[in-house]
Amino acid sequence: MPQQAREESSPMAQAQQKDFSFPKGFLWGAATAAHQIEGSPLADGAGPSIWTRFAHTPGMTANGDTGDVACDHYRRWKDDVRLMRELGLQAYRFSVSWSRILPEGTGRVNQAGIDFYSRLVDELLANDIEPLLTLYHWDLPAALDDRGGWLNRDCADWFAEYGSVLYRALDGRVKKWVTLNEPWVVTDGGYLHGALAPGHRNRYEAPIASHNLMRAHGAAVQAYRAIGQHEIGLVVNIEPKYAASGSVDDAAAVKRAHAYMNEQYLHPALLGRYPPELGEIFGDAWPQFPPEDFELIVQPLDFIGINYYTRSVTEARRSYPLDAGPVKQPLGTYTETGWEVFPQGLTDLLLWFKQTYGDIPVYITENGAAFFDPPVADTDAAGDRRVRDPLRTDYLRQHLSAIHDAIAAGVDVRGYMAWSLMDNLEWSLGYGKRFGIVHVNYGTQERTIKDSGRWYSRVIASQGGAL
Numbered sequence: 001m002p003q004q005a006r007e008e009s010s011p012m013a014q015a016q017q018k019d020f021s022f023p024k025g026f027l028w029g030a031a032t033a034a035h036q037i038e039g040s041p042l043a044d045g046a047g048p049s050i051w052t053r054f055a056h057t058p059g060m061t062a063n064g065d066t067g068d069v070a071c072d073h074y075r076r077w078k079d080d081v082r083l084m085r086e087l088g089l090q091a092y093r094f095s096v097s098w099s100r101i102l103p104e105g106t107g108r109v110n111q112a113g114i115d116f117y118s119r120l121v122d123e124l125l126a127n128d129i130e131p132l133l134t135l136y137h138w139d140l141p142a143a144l145d146d147r148g149g150w151l152n153r154d155c156a157d158w159f160a161e162y163g164s165v166l167y168r169a170l171d172g173r174v175k176k177w178v179t180l181n182e183p184w185v186v187t188d189g190g191y192l193h194g195a196l197a198p199g200h201r202n203r204y205e206a207p208i209a210s211h212n213l214m215r216a217h218g219a220a221v222q223a224y225r226a227i228g229q230h231e232i233g234l235v236v237n238i239e240p241k242y243a244a245s246g247s248v249d250d251a252a253a254v255k256r257a258h259a260y261m262n263e264q265y266l267h268p269a270l271l272g273r274y275p276p277e278l279g280e281i282f283g284d285a286w287p288q289f290p291p292e293d294f295e296l297i298v299q300p301l302d303f304i305g306i307n308y309y310t311r312s313v314t315e316a317r318r319s320y321p322l323d324a325g326p327v328k329q330p331l332g333t334y335t336e337t338g339w340e341v342f343p344q345g346l347t348d349l350l351l352w353f354k355q356t357y358g359d360i361p362v363y364i365t366e367n368g369a370a371f372f373d374p375p376v377a378d379t380d381a382a383g384d385r386r387v388r389d390p391l392r393t394d395y396l397r398q399h400l401s402a403i404h405d406a407i408a409a410g411v412d413v414r415g416y417m418a419w420s421l422m423d424n425l426e427w428s429l430g431y432g433k434r435f436g437i438v439h440v441n442y443g444t445q446e447r448t449i450k451d452s453g454r455w456y457s458r459v460i461a462s463q464g465g466a467l
């Protein structure tokens with residue numbers, strides 16, 4: 001399409017002009033995480049996690065919001081699977097709370113914790129929904145944090161032990177495993193800036209935690225190869241960085257920001273080395289890691305999960321530790337979390353991934369947006385209660401269109417998990433940011449499928465045709 005014509009039509013109009021058909025077997029699903037939806041964090045023998053502690057520390061979360069109740073999924077899980085069935089989901093990505101399985105993080109196994117996830121998996125399978133299980137979605141057992149957490153090199157053995165308990169209990173019913181969710185957020189939020197649990201602010205700790213997370217990833221994959229028979233991968237959040245100007249300084253800032261967020265985890269996992277910019281960024285805080293560590297980290301993977309939300313137009317400016325920062329786009333559309341809606345960035349990112357790492361299969365394991373939703377409306381003609389969220393529907397449509405473009409260009413994208421199945425606890429931002437395709441009334445725990453959820457059901461049923 002000529003550039004001028006392309007600029008005149010809106011993303012929605014462009015999407016409506018295209019013929020969509022996603023590859024046969026493309027996996028359509030939605031995602032959540034244990035701490036964000038389950039509630040009942042200490043039920044049935046579970047131990048506390050770092051998020052149980054962090055959220056109960058005054059001032060750490062918006063309004064003092066905690067995961068004590070959340071979406072009460074720990075008790076409503078069967079109804080929630082029924083909701084997934086109503087949506088027509090083919091897959092459901094969820095995480096396991098480590099401290100439900102091993103209350104002290106290692107050693108004693110809590111069978112009630114295993115039983116909860118075993119029942120959930122069986123109910124998913126009974127409803128023809130494929131489980132995608134994430135071992136670690138940020139909720140480290142507090143007992144392990146007391147032993148140094150991700151700063152203790154023993155964490156690789158702890159994590160492999162935890163993974164092995166679950167592999168033995170669930171592999172075969174679970175055929176797609178994820179070791180870590182977003183290691184970048186775990187260290188940038190939890191060890192560098194302190195906005196997330198465990199709330200450290202230490203530039204010497206961040207690289208150590210990052211590296212140990214990747215060692216733990218490698219150890220868990222090694223353990224899986226000895227026990228499991230199916231697939232295992234890593235989930236990263238990556239974000240394309242575009243230079244704010246043609247200046248040399250902005251170009252250098254983009255390189256630093258790109259290395260720090262997009263290469264810091266994919267390079268060691270897939271190439272067995274770090275990008276050189278990390279030494280420049282961290283300076284004297286960048287350790288000399290033992291070469292044998294990289295032999296542990298770089299394990300063959302069956303897929304990579306990519307969580308995509310936004311892009312960053314990046315400029316050089318004093319900032320810690322990158323001396324680079326995002327520039328707000330005057331004509332941009334922004335979500336409630338302050339992220340620019342930029343679907344082209346997902347296409348660009350997937351093409352970069354293929355060019356840099358080759359043809360390893362990719363799942364979009366999270367994509368979605370927080371917009372201010374109107375209250376649940378009265379029933380419509382069909383008697384259904386409504387939540388009219390057109391901005392979310394358009395966000396999802398544009399990003400699915402962007403994925404379709406990447407597939408057409410040869411990127412092996414195997415599936416899409418909308419973030420999120422339901423409104424949930426947005427970590428330290430609390431319950432005010434709603435990402436769900438299903439609305440949750442936190443007072444009554446009533447679920448209402450939003451218009452975006454009903455639209456997504458039609459997209460799934462048509463294998464993309466209804467996009």
Ligand SMILES: N#[N+]C[C@@H]1[C@@H](O)[C@H](O)[C@@H](O)[C@@H]2O[C@H]12
Pocket residue numbers: 033036181182237307337366419426427435
């Ligand atoms: N913020 N935000 C939404 C979403 C968060 O709720 C997920 O837990 C993370 O995996 C990732 O950060 C993305």
